[in-house]
Amino acid sequence: MAVYTDIAEDDLKWFLTEYDAGTLLSYKGIAEGVENSNFLLHTSKAPLILTLYEKRVEKSDLPFFLGLMQHLSARGLSCPLPLPRRDGALLGSLSGRPAALISFLEGMWLRKPEAKHCREVGKALAEMHVAGEDFELKRPNALSLDGWRGLWEKSEARADEVEPGLQGEIRNELDFLAAAWPKSLPSGVIHADLFPDNVFFLGDQLSGLIDFYFACNDLLAYDVSICLNAWCFEKDGAYNITKGMAMLEGYQSVRPLSETEIAALPVLARGSALRFFLTRLYDWLTTPEGAMVTKKDPLEYLRKLRFHRQIGSAAEYGLSL
Numbered sequence: 001m002a003v004y005t006d007i008a009e010d011d012l013k014w015f016l017t018e019y020d021a022g023t024l025l026s027y028k029g030i031a032e033g034v035e036n037s038n039f040l041l042h043t044s045k046a047p048l049i050l051t052l053y054e055k056r057v058e059k060s061d062l063p064f065f066l067g068l069m070q071h072l073s074a075r076g077l078s079c080p081l082p083l084p085r086r087d088g089a090l091l092g093s094l095s096g097r098p099a100a101l102i103s104f105l106e107g108m109w110l111r112k113p114e115a116k117h118c119r120e121v122g123k124a125l126a127e128m129h130v131a132g133e134d135f136e137l138k139r140p141n142a143l144s145l146d147g148w149r150g151l152w153e154k155s156e157a158r159a160d161e162v163e164p165g166l167q168g169e170i171r172n173e174l175d176f177l178a179a180a181w182p183k184s185l186p187s188g189v190i191h192a193d194l195f196p197d198n199v200f201f202l203g204d205q206l207s208g209l210i211d212f213y214f215a216c217n218d219l220l221a222y223d224v225s226i227c228l229n230a231w232c233f234e235k236d237g238a239y240n241i242t243k244g245m246a247m248l249e250g251y252q253s254v255r256p257l258s259e260t261e262i263a264a265l266p267v268l269a270r271g272s273a274l275r276f277f278l279t280r281l282y283d284w285l286t287t288p289e290g291a292m293v294t295k296k297d298p299l300e301y302l303r304k305l306r307f308h309r310q311i312g313s314a315a316e317y318g319l320s321l
């Protein structure tokens, strides 16, 4: 579930008076998601999403996330649009949490994406990268090299409980990535978490991107590698080159990758696999048994990391070089 904070109906009604959002007809908590508390609201005007930001989200980052959605939406990207309050602010407060109302996006996320969907995702990712070019706010990626090391240090002592030998393997990986990480690739605003549950489709048509709460400034091709990891592997752990090819073609139909970006893909994919391995490992080791949050399997990302280690060139991802 992801309703960490409950809301009282009267508080919500009071909160809504700050907006031109109509009167409350109904509301319910949304079970999906792990980071924040989300509610679906029906008002006399429109369906809306209410998000209460929980402790892992820095309040000082919220203007970046909400401003980015506004910016991308103004440039034609389909993503939730934050509703301004009557005083113009995008952020309010409810049940002691920072809170925002955002537009409801029609569609569903795909449990079994196919190559044609991967192509759409690649294209939408590139469109987001282009639309983000003139976004003025900046947010460094807290989950890049330095952040990985910090996260690892919190889990390291217990890592071998998850798989024997992990301690040495991950230490070596961090050292490798610190030495090999590309320094001068094109950078800009990246989504940084564009997994299937953050992309909505209506039929086969992509209807929008959600969940910009990891968005930041980083290497654009790193975002591509996140999507290859999240979309192009099968449940049995095998890389699906047809999906990879479709995703990369979709991306390059909007923003062609440079030769240096292409050459860096295997290293970037190792980094992004490690990033999701580490956050999942930390959650795995720290989420108490019985908590109502579904823990995600860190080993899925360890297997992906091992796959990228034996990649010889980006052609193996489905790129025609």
Ligand SMILES: Nc1ncnc2c1ncn2[C@@H]1O[C@H](COP(=O)(O)OP(=O)(O)OP(=O)(O)O)[C@@H](O)[C@H]1O
Pocket (backbone or CB within 6 Å): 002, 030, 032, 033, 034, 035, 036, 037, 038, 049, 080, 102, 103, 104, 105, 106, 197, 198, 210, 211, 212, 213
């Ligand atoms: N704008 C929106 N329109 C429609 N549904 C939405 C919208 N925003 C969120 N949702 C619903 O709420 C769920 C959780 O949202 P979201 O992924 O942003 O939460 P989160 O807690 O930040 O999750 P995550 O674990 O992915 O970081 C989504 O899967 C979707 O069902």
Ligand SMILES: N[C@@H](CCO)C(=O)O
Pocket (backbone or CB within 6 Å): 034, 193, 195, 276, 279, 280, 296
């Ligand atoms: N997409 C992340 C979780 C939310 O950020 C994962 O699958 O580990």
